[in-house]
Amino acid sequence: MRKLKELIVEKAILICGLASIFFVGLIFLFLLREGLAVFSFITPFKFLAGKSWYPISEPPQLGILPLILGSLLVTFGAAVISIPIGVGCAIYIAEIAPLRIKETLKAGIELLAAIPSVVLGFIGMVTLVPLVKSVFHLPTGLTALSGSIMLAFMAMPTIVSVAEDALYSVPKNYKEGAFALGATHWQTIWRVLLPAASSGIVAAVMLGIGRVIGETMAVMMITGNAAVIPRSILAPVRTLTATIAAEMGEAVVGSEHYFALFAIGIVLFIISFAINVTADLFLHKRQL
Amino acid sequence: MRNPYRSQNIAFFFLLLATLLIVVPVGLIVVVIIQKGLPAISWQFLTDIPRQGMRAGGIFPAIVGTAYLVTGAIVFALPIGLLAAIYLSEYSKDNILNRLIKLSIVNLAGVPSVVYGLFGLALFVIFFKFGASILSGSLTLGIMILPIIITTSREALESVPYSFREVSLSLGASKWQTIRHIVLPNAIPGILTGTILGLGRAAGETAPILFTVAAFYLPQLPGSVFDQAMALPYHLYVISTQVPNVDEKIRYGTALVLLTLVLFMNLVAIIIRYKFRKRKKW
Numbered sequence: 276m277r278k279l280k281e282l283i284v285e286k287a288i289l290i291c292g293l294a295s296i297f298f299v300g301l302i303f304l305f306l307l308r309e310g311l312a313v314f315s316f317i318t319p320f321k322f323l324a325g326k327s328w329y330p331i332s333e334p335p336q337l338g339i340l341p342l343i344l345g346s347l348l349v350t351f352g353a354a355v356i357s358i359p360i361g362v363g364c365a366i367y368i369a370e371i372a373p374l375r376i377k378e379t380l381k382a383g384i385e386l387l388a389a390i391p392s393v394v395l396g397f398i399g400m401v402t403l404v405p406l407v408k409s410v411f412h413l414p415t416g417l418t419a420l421s422g423s424i425m426l427a428f429m430a431m432p433t434i435v436s437v438a439e440d441a442l443y444s445v446p447k448n449y450k451e452g453a454f455a456l457g458a459t460h461w462q463t464i465w466r467v468l469l470p471a472a473s474s475g476i477v478a479a480v481m482l483g484i485g486r487v488i489g490e491t492m493a494v495m496m497i498t499g500n501a502a503v504i505p506r507s508i509l510a511p512v513r514t515l516t517a518t519i520a521a522e523m524g525e526a527v528v529g530s531e532h533y534f535a536l537f538a539i540g541i542v543l544f545i546i547s548f549a550i551n552v553t554a555d556l557f558l559h560k561r562q563l
Numbered sequence: 564m565r566n567p568y569r570s571q572n573i574a575f576f577f578l579l580l581a582t583l584l585i586v587v588p589v590g591l592i593v594v595v596i597i598q599k600g601l602p603a604i605s606w607q608f609l610t611d612i613p614r615q616g617m618r619a620g621g622i623f624p625a626i627v628g629t630a631y632l633v634t635g636a637i638v639f640a641l642p643i644g645l646l647a648a649i650y651l652s653e654y655s656k657d658n659i660l661n662r663l664i665k666l667s668i669v670n671l672a673g674v675p676s677v678v679y680g681l682f683g684l685a686l687f688v689i690f691f692k693f694g695a696s697i698l699s700g701s702l703t704l705g706i707m708i709l710p711i712i713i714t715t716s717r718e719a720l721e722s723v724p725y726s727f728r729e730v731s732l733s734l735g736a737s738k739w740q741t742i743r744h745i746v747l748p749n750a751i752p753g754i755l756t757g758t759i760l761g762l763g764r765a766a767g768e769t770a771p772i773l774f775t776v777a778a779f780y781l782p783q784l785p786g787s788v789f790d791q792a793m794a795l796p797y798h799l800y801v802i803s804t805q806v807p808n809v810d811e812k813i814r815y816g817t818a819l820v821l822l823t824l825v826l827f828m829n830l831v832a833i834i835i836r837y838k839f840r841k842r843k844k845w
Binding site for chain 1: 567568570571574575577578579580581582584585586588589592595596642643644645646647649650651653654655663664666667668669670671672673674675676677678679680681682684685686689690706709710713737738739763764766767768769770773774796797799800803804811814818821822825826829830833
């Protein structure tokens with residue numbers, strides 16, 4: 276009797292162990308199921324490289340190039356801001372900060388990661404957007420730049436914590452060796468620790484960028500949502516994620532528009548899959 | 564010759580600057596929300612329904628909706644996540660399957676939240692015909708927080724020393740008895756941490772509930788799991804972008820309630836983990 280019970284429990288454990296594979300498969304399957312239908316209306320090339328996104332005109336124009344460029348522009352801006360600051364902060368926490376401050380900083384970074392994106396979006400709307408508008412004398416502050424700045428704050432916690440882990444896991448005798456040779460602390464960080472932790476830092480940056488590309492609410496609230504090819508970082512843009520979030524509510528189930536939004540979902544899924552797998556490879560390279 | 568200590572001082576200054584560039588704005592964000600949101604908070608604000616097209620009244624239905632959604636998500640995700648963590652820490656061998664599971668977890672954690680929304684719409688709302696309902700929203704959020712629960716629980720289980728298991732097995736206990744009576748009780752604080760972090764994440768996310776449950780405005784509370792519900796993060800989105808002329812105070816007040824809820828849960832999780840690390844006997 277007890278053996279039977281244990282057999283059942285162990286089978287349940289095995290099934291749940293496989294659940295994450297099952298769910299990843301299920302997500303991809305259902306995105307494909309709903310999204311691939313759009314390619315009976317439009318070729319994949321025209322979908323990805325089409326320059327106009329007018330989903331409710333007659334006939335609908337479903338080119339997502341402006342959206343892809345919007346996502347890229349916002350992500351690029353956020354990366355430029357968040358990578359140096361994030362890696363710098365990681366070095367400070369891992370190497371320089373006294374123990375007490377270090378623990379507080381780490382907890383603070385964790386709390387930053389926890390702030391809901393809709394709250395960051397709201398704060399961006401009421402503080403950053405008017406600021407950008409007046410600093411650059413623009414007709415509107417809802418621009419790619421505002422989005423980039425706000426998104427940088429979402430990428431930073433990821434970058435800081437993963438990079439800090441990578442720096443921390445460099446063997447202590449590397450550092451001692453450098454000190455023994457007369458190197459200063461900074462020379463040790465720059466010439467020894469950073470190269471030794473480089474693959475972990477690359478992974479940190481990739482995961483941070485992955486978070487930015489997938490971010491939805493804050494972007495939708497502060498980038499202005501203009502689905503046109505962006506001419507500058509001070510122009511309103513619309514990202515892939517914001518398009519789905521803003522338009523799915525109105526799209527008729529089974530229409531071309533509906534299928535196209537799911538196809539955008541496929542694109543996003545593939546991007547995040549590629550980023551995460553590559554980052555994971557970099558993280559495991561470290562454990563040689 | 565360049566003085567190496569001078570360049571060190573310059574470098575350290577910039578590293579400190581980078582840290583301040585993160586810490587100061589975050590501190591400001593929290594302070595501003597508290598300062599401007601606090602005047603809005605009153606018993607009436609927390610327990611009344613929204614009135615006059617959400618320009619007055621309270622946010623009670625949104626708080627209740629979020630509570631339902633978060634409960635539903637955890638009821639779904641905790642058992643699966645915990646058993647999956649037990650599988651990874653106690654049963655799996657270092658083979659391709661194990662690698663594949665870990666990769667899937669990493670990917671689940673990385674899927675953009677709005678894609679979870681699409682998935683929930685396609686599977687729960689349309690395919691299973693649950694409609695836009697608390698059930699659909701909870702299941703979607705549940706799958707989204709699964710990786711958090713699996714990862715933290717697995718860490719907690721793996722941090723229980725191997726010798727504990729060996730002693731138990733050598734006394735004639737079976738593998739499951741060992742897990743049930745030795746490993747799990749010692750890992751509970753870690754599992755709790757993961758659960759609370761998952762709760763916090765589920766409470767704050769908007770994109771996954773956009774098409775699966777969230778109602779723009781509902782004056783009455785949901786009666787069953789097949790009803791739509793309002794939710795705090797979506798409500799904040801609605802009153803800050805969709806409804807014109809909402810009093811700043813109400814927006815900040817809603818943001819404050821949501822932020823307090825999420826940060827409080829995270830703080831509790833951090834404290835539990837900290838205490839647990841300190842008290843650990845091994």
